Amino acid sequence: MPSFNELYDRLVRASLADKTEEELEQLRREDFDKSQLECLLHPDQYPAVWKIGHCDCSQEEAANCAGKCLFDALYTDEKGNVAVNNKLCVGCGACVERCKAKNLVESKDILPALSLLHNDDAPVYAIVAPAIISQFTEEVTPGKLRTAFKALGFSGMVEVALFADILTLKEALEFDQNIHTDQDYQLTSCCCPMWIAMLRRVYKQLMPHVPAAVSPMVACGRVIKKLKPGAKVVFIGPCLAKKAEAREPDVADAVDYVLTFKEVQDIFEFADIHPEKMAEDNRDHSSTGGRIYARTGGVSRAVKDCVQRLNPDRKIKVHAVQANGVPACKQLLNDLQEGKIDANFLEGMGCVGGCVGGPRVLIDRDVARENVNQYGEEAAAPTPIDNPYVIDLLHRLGFPTVERLLEHDHMFTRKF
The missing domain is CATH 3.40.50.1780 (Rossmann fold)
Incomplete structure (x- = not known):
């Protein structure tokens, strides 16, 4: 019986050789867990985390495991096995790392x-x-x-x-429009789905401070x-x-x-x-601001620089504070609710180090952060407003001025 990893390898190799149907025909004659095949073929019908084996632990241990999910996406089924709720799973991956039996794996869209x-x-x-x-x-x-x-x-x-540039502009304009007193603050919304999920599901009362922006993706x-x-x-x-x-x-x-x-x-x-x-095929489109989104503090710096560029005489400047990793993000939001934060721009990243510390990076996050910083400094434009590609693209999309980004258009706005 092929293991999940063997099944995955065989199908990916067959797909690259354009022989998927032949491999599937062969697999139908073999004994293996057909649910694993369904997950690989139709990942969009399943949660971001898959259960590929049965729990050998006690029901009490399984219940304890399920109870550790911040988003309540894990539960125990009628047989005492840990299961994943498709509607609640945000794909943080913490359960994949914790599962000692390796019965949980992340979705694979290959x-x-x-x-x-x-x-x-x-x-x-x-x-x-x-x-x-x-x-x-x-x-x-x-x-x-x-x-x-x-x-x-x-x-x-x-x-x-390049689209982080556009969302930086949108958030900078939101800040300039809405932050006028020492009590005002903005929760940056752009890039991290775990941060947004925490706000939407656990700290709902703070959502009025989140600009209705989609992610750069x-x-x-x-x-x-x-x-x-x-x-x-x-x-x-x-x-x-x-x-x-x-x-x-x-x-x-x-x-x-x-x-x-x-x-x-x-x-x-x-x-x-x-x-x-491979040969080089360079297209230099993004600014420093958009490139440094990948590391903790990148969004804060990008928005701060953009606000300064848009309104250099502004009396209330961007005073940012960051948190990275789910525990630190929770602490930051708890401190905010308790009146312990005096910043007016709060940035949260679900992974330590930001995206460069994501669960499926290939290199050390400190090395990756330095690479991102260097790439950011190499950009021709320091901020999105200085980036001619951003301005041209917005014009092509029907935005005659950058200020029109504040309108509730479908392209860059979502309904929280």
């Missing part, structure tokens, strides 16, 4: 994503998180990655950092689909929670599938593609 490349006439775009810089070794630049993705069959690669997917009707979009990043975010009903129109850096590394290895040997 098979349907590869199917788009092989079986769909529509163009398919890879959109990559700012944290991707040097994840596949120091030699793998964004330009080489773009060539590697095209070798896999993608029509192109877009850096989500969602903004990027929506813009591509508007400018390229019929296109498909695959997001690539370090985060499991993005898989759950991409399926949320109000933003599910933006991204078709989400792959982690680890999943992409598997694809490159199975396809015998070596990004470090």
Whole structure:
């Protein structure tokens, strides 16, 4: 009987060779857990975390395990096994790390994503998180990655950092419009789905302080689909929670599938593609602000610089405080409720270090942070308002001025 990992490897290799049906026919004659196959073939129908084995622990131990989920997404079924609630799971991945029996694994979107490349006439775009810089070794630049993705069959690669620029502008404008006294504050909303999930589910009373902005991932997917009707979009990043975010009903129109850096590394290895040997295909579009979103404090600095650039005479400046990791985020929000925080801009990241510390990064988060900082400093434009690509793109989308981003448009706004 093939294990889950063996099943995964066989199907990915078969898909890359365009022999999925032959492999499936062979598997139907073998004895294995058919539910695992269903998860791999149809990940969008299951939670961001999958249960692939039975619990051997006691019912009391299983109940204790389920009770540790911050979002109440784990429960014990009638047989005493831990199960995952699809509607409540945000994909933080904490349970995957805690499960001693390794019965919990993260969702894997490789098979349907590869199917788009092989079986769909529509163009398919890879959109990559700012944290991707040097994840596949120091030699793998964004330009080489773009060539590697095209070798896999993608029509192109877009850096989500460009859309972090646009959301920075939106949040800076929100700050300038709404923060006028020492008691006013703003909870940054853009990029981390775990932070947003904590606010929406655990700290609901704070939601009026959260600007109604989509994440840069969602903004990027929506813009591509508007400018390229019929296109498909695959997001690539370090985060499991993005898989759950991409399926949320109000933003599910933006991204078709989400792959982690680890999943992409598997694809490159199975396809015998070596990004470090690829030719450069550079497209320098994002500003410093958008590029540093990947690390703790990046959003704060980006918005602070943008507010200063938009309104240099503003008396109340951005006074930011950050938290990274779920426990620290909870403490920050508890302190805020108890009146212990005097900052007016609060940034939360679910992973220690920010996105560079995500659960499926390929390199040490401290090294990744320095790589992101360096890439940010290399940008031609320091802030989004200085970025001609941002201004041009907004004009193409029907925004004659940046101030129009404050309107409740569908493209960059969500309903919390």
